[in-house]
Amino acid sequence: MKRLFASLFILSSLVIGPGCGDDDKTPVDPPIEEPDAETVEVAQDLTADTTWKTGNTYVLKKYVFVTSGTLTIEAGAIIKGDQSSALIITRNGRINAVGTAAKPIVFTSSKEPGQREPGNWGGVVLLGRAKLNVSGGETTIEGFFASSGNDNTKYGGQDDAHNCGTLKYARIEFAGFELAPNNELNGLTVGGCGTGTDIDYVQVHKGLDDGIEMFGGTAPLKHIVITQADDDALDYDLGYTGKVQFLVVQQSPRVGDRAIEASSHKTTATQEPISIPEIWNASFIGSNADPGGNPSQEGLVFNTGAGIRLRNAVVAYFKDQAVDVDGTASAALFTEESADPRLSIRNTFFFDNANLNDTIPFAPNPKVEGGVTVDADVSRFNEAEKILVAANGVKTQDPQLTDATNLTAPNFAPRTGSPLLNPDNAATPGAGFDTSARFVGAVGTTNWLAGWTAFPEN
Template identity: 60%
Template structure:
């Protein structure tokens, strides 16, 4: 923890440093030895349009804030993070990081290959002026002390949020070995998207081996597509505070040692009735657990919806989670499922071998206890997951999706095998306008493997 406190103490000093970079005697980085003129340390905040170039390596030495202007990152640029570093795009700036399938942009640890681990550095943070369902419409992003009170860590549009606010572009980007916990419930994730609007472009993004959540949305309406989150220490996708964007083509994979939920969906923990609701629409997703022994703490589960959060999920695979597939936790989220116009549902989806069950899905009761630890209510939510999720009319079923090698941690293949029922269009629905309507299959991957070429799954 000492390193984290030291890093945040640099925040006030960073706000007054000049634009970008440190050109003197750049290091010979073990991850990318290169020539001296292609490596650069970055320790100062960025206050004007700046470009990080193809073939160059940039090492973040601490928290680097893009205060204004656009940070452009060219295909193939490599960004390394030192201990206690992170890249933060403030709400008065933008990022334009566009790689290619052949030449992705890679954010990773500055430690040499073989010595890298989750939490080596902080990750990437995008802050915008969209809606956030908290009092005043603004908040300080997680991973920083609220006492800092610094404009550089604020997000949300206040009383006049901009639903379309453009935080920038991330295309063909990998983020590895990032994230750390500053304090309980105050963490940096691999990718944090806070208050970003619908004009934000997040497409072909992988977050691998993050120390906290893979991707977390705080409010806003940014959309996400072709996303891969592998082996996160906590939740793979986390959203809260009114996030209501759209997501299509999402792959999540957990290992047997770490990982909590494939999705943790929350509303506002202080006000479960706060609006707008956290209720994104999600099409074509694959959630893969490790099949480890049940009962290990923390629980390993496909998805949990709590504190008034919803989600509209379609054409989804949920398989091999140790404890349960779906948990609708609390009466506020249960009410969204039971509403005449539901804001929480799963449709046209496959469930397989969750807690080893190949005939149904496990129940996920939410008991309440008194001060002595005695159970006073065996299920306060009063939500029967097997009955509700597998009810007729939703077209959900317990069925083996026959994925090629989805639980392989170093060379996974999430594509359905030939003849898989996931490829049968009769088992899926057609995505609506705003989504790719050709994805008439169950899960994130159909006959074309969009993960090929730009993703990677290093152990360390």
């Protein structure tokens, strides 16, 4: 049965699914559609507490803004997006979307399976009141035209603990939208959300632009899977300083640019806050294709004064570069000898990047004027020399992953006997992280992706 979304708003209490870490036991039963399920067209903004029910399918007909109240999405609900639609949680609204491993919430294209492709709809946008490093402290989120007097697309503020809501056990597929060059929506766009936000067990698959882009703020990310994005997998800028743990990135040989593109401020690299997230237990997986050609493919790229604190990670099978510290501002952050380095990579395995198994490629940053190279390397940063330091637990060694480059049925777990499972190779996570994760990479002995992730081709 199909009906127009009415103005009856019901606030439901939910049972939150299983929680933390690599020890979760997740069922493998796929979600099923209820026999009495309804299809509900959503063509108006939401201005009060609203519940989208288990078993129903909700079709976004336009950009739908949650301008106030909480949008509750129950486990197993399906949200489909038409062309030029998106779901936007404004600074004055909140989302409470809690699925389970057996019944994830699925955001996908309204086209039929077999006809779906990246860019079919605009994705999910969360906007908050945490700090950005922009003039005035707030701005308009990418993917929308700036319009005076419209607060729905604004984000930023001074509340680093702001709560944009909860997004848990959810998949976002075939999303992304280019309004204009360098002005795009992503699978999941997070602008200025604070530490009160809960983004956990979320997969973004086949997005047109980036998988997830974090614009400033402090929102934590946990149990994140970003597969086959058209551009970058995780893109952060404008002073993002959140904590991230258990992150899987997989790139396709046909599309995709960088596993991480890290930026801070395009004109003033020292503008605070500087983009310096702390990331533990990550697996960055390239396509295992030959170097060069199109598209280019890089692992971790840091520019415009952005940094990272990366621990217990794997960077493997990238065509061209493993790490590129691009420009003098980001290079200046790499001070491993200091007590609190702002660009630091430790306890990390590199393997088979640009077909190199005993080192990582040098990534020069030339300066070109009038078509002539006047400086072969502006940053003066030799990635292999700076990063491959045994005392920091950094190794060039086969991680022995099960089937990480498989695009339709990947397995990111390490094989039995993998050095990633040796706790001596891992650092112990600190405050704010799951300290029981004494392994390298995103997945240990328990596959937390089982049951709720999916990798459809179309």
